[in-house]
Amino acid sequence: MGATGGIIERYRQYLPVTARTPLVAMGEGNTPMVLSRSIGPELGCKALYFKLEGCNPTGSFKDRGMAMAIAKALEKGAKRIICASTGNTSASAAAYGARYELRCIVLVPAGAGEVAVGKLAQAMAYGARVIAVKGSFDAALRLVREASARLDIELVNSVNPNRIEGQKTGAFEIVDDLGDSPDLLCIPVGNAGNITAYWKGFKEYWQVAKARNLPRMMGFQAEGAAPIVRGEPVELPVTIASAIRIGNPASWKPALVARDESNGMIEAVSDDQIIDAYLRLARSEGVFCEPASAASVAGLMKLPSLGVPLAGKTVVCIITGNGLKDPSTAERRARVDFEFVEPVLDRVEALIGAPVTRI
Ligand code: F0G
Numbered sequence: 001m002g003a004t005g006g007i008i009e010r011y012r013q014y015l016p017v018t019a020r021t022p023l024v025a026m027g028e029g030n031t032p033m034v035l036s037r038s039i040g041p042e043l044g045c046k047a048l049y050f051k052l053e054g055c056n057p058t059g060s061f062k063d064r065g066m067a068m069a070i071a072k073a074l075e076k077g078a079k080r081i082i083c084a085s086t087g088n089t090s091a092s093a094a095a096y097g098a099r100y101e102l103r104c105i106v107l108v109p110a111g112a113g114e115v116a117v118g119k120l121a122q123a124m125a126y127g128a129r130v131i132a133v134k135g136s137f138d139a140a141l142r143l144v145r146e147a148s149a150r151l152d153i154e155l156v157n158s159v160n161p162n163r164i165e166g167q168k169t170g171a172f173e174i175v176d177d178l179g180d181s182p183d184l185l186c187i188p189v190g191n192a193g194n195i196t197a198y199w200k201g202f203k204e205y206w207q208v209a210k211a212r213n214l215p216r217m218m219g220f221q222a223e224g225a226a227p228i229v230r231g232e233p234v235e236l237p238v239t240i241a242s243a244i245r246i247g248n249p250a251s252w253k254p255a256l257v258a259r260d261e262s263n264g265m266i267e268a269v270s271d272d273q274i275i276d277a278y279l280r281l282a283r284s285e286g287v288f289c290e291p292a293s294a295a296s297v298a299g300l301m302k303l304p305s306l307g308v309p310l311a312g313k314t315v316v317c318i319i320t321g322n323g324l325k326d327p328s329t330a331e332r333r334a335r336v337d338f339e340f341v342e343p344v345l346d347r348v349e350a351l352i353g354a355p356v357t358r359i
Contacts, residue, residue: 007064007169008071014172014204015068015165024071026099028063029169031055033177033316038284039297043304044311049182050287050297051174054322058122061170061194061320062092068166069156070096078102078154082147084133084140085157086190086243087119088321093156094128104128105153107140109245116242116290116326136237138248141191158193159250167194171201172210174316181206181215183313184303188295188320189219189228189266190244192251198318199258215316217264218308219255220299222292226268228255240271240329243292243321267306269298275333277301281319288323288330296320 006025008015033049040048053061066089073081080103083093090106097104106123108115110132123130133140141157148155158164175181181202187195195217205211221229222239227247234247249255259266269277278294281287296317303310323330341347 006067007166008067011169011172014169016072016162018075021071021075022100024067024074024096024100026057026063026067026096028056028067029173031170031173033174034285034287036285039280039301040315043301045315046312048300048315048317050281050285050317050319051170052287053170053318053320054289054293054325058088058092058095059118059322059325060088060092061167061318062088063096064169065158065163065166065193065197066092066096066156069154069160069162070100070102072162073102073154073156074100080105080153081156082106082144082153083156084108084137084144085115085119086137086245087115087123087325088243089157090115090128090130091119091122091126094123094126097128098126102154105131107131107133107144109137109140110134114242114245116328118325118327137246138233141250157250158191158197164193164197164200167197168201168204170194170318171198172205175202175205175211178314178316181211181213182316183213183215184218184300184308184310184315185215186218186220186296186300186315186317188241188244188292188318189221189255190225190246190249190292192219192228192249192255194318194320195219195258195266196251196254199254199262214262217258217262218299218303219259219264219266220269220295221266222274222295223268223270228252228266229268239274241274241290241292241295242326243290244295265306265308267299267302269295269302273298273302278329279333282323282330287319289319290321290323290326291329293318293320
């Protein structure tokens with residue numbers, strides 16, 4: 001693999017790569033699978049892994065699909081790309097757009113707290129044109145779908161099938177690492193592209209006998225933004241997990257197929273459960289993710305109460321984005337006050353000198 005090697009080079013035989021497809025890459029994919037030391041043993045899992053998609057170049061899983069979408073856009077001579085986003089897609093599109101000289105336009109929902117500050121800062125630093133739509137993500141997505149058709153601008157949301165193609169490589173990596181599919185895959189669901197992509201990847205590897213088994217796909221939406229769980233669009237979705245604050249997912253139908261074909265579930269988790277999982281991941285596993293990503297772990301922790309046995313199971317939770325994307329949630333929710341001290345050793349010792357009895 002090249003120095004900047006990525007998913008296209010590694011998995012080109014499974015991707016829509018032709019002789020004319022540029023090998024777009026900046027080190028996306030090949031993300032760590034970290035074994036849980038606390039949550040997994042407590043739940044009785046045989047093994048629980050966190051797949052750290054926040055280790056991708058722009059800090060989220062979007063880079064897998066974006067690499068593929070950008071490669072195909074370049075192949076057909078596109079000059080401009082456009083997307084709607086709750087933040088991560090825009091950061092990823094902006095980065096690849098900058099690197100491969102495509103003008104990038106992003107439409108984000110305008111309301112306060114709709115998009116985490118780290119993501120907006122990224123998109124702007126990469127030089128994207130950021131347009132705030134006075135409406136929801138769903139309205140922004142509707143607009144970019146129409147605009148891309150009318151103005152001949154390449155749409156790089158996950159309704160672009162090349163995004164799904166790239167993102168399915170996450171499933172390939174899991175099977176390559178474990179030697180087979182896990183029993184359960186836990187994943188947050190927003191616009192529902194990623195659950196669709198993972199299921200496609202697992203099935204394709206199974207069809208070519210790279211995997212003997214298929215996982216149960218366990219998708220989790222935030223309670224206030226759970227259209228698939230409720231069975232109807234949500235007009236005004238609300239959740240602290242802004243990345244998945246989506247009321248009418250574009251890949252709704254394929255997500256249902258993934259759920260049903262895999263004998264899986266799509267369930268809701270509350271904001272309190274998301275924050276509990278978010279802090280638990282940071283404090284007992286050393287994994288700092290964004291709130292939407294913690295929905296996968298919140299969901300896993302809820303499974304026993306839904307009658308899903310975890311004893312002896314191998315489970316993978318997709319940790320979709322890096323915690324630094326959304327620093328204000330940690331600042332507000334961690335509720336740890338600074339302690340101040342005079343610059344004198346005796347004073348510091350008075351604070352921290354007591355022997356540690358338990359960590
Ligand atoms: N986790 C994170 C961190 C996300 O940014 C997203 C989606 C999801 C999970 C859900 O994935 O939409 O494929 O079901 N973010 C999109 C965006 C909507 O615009 O960045 P999904």
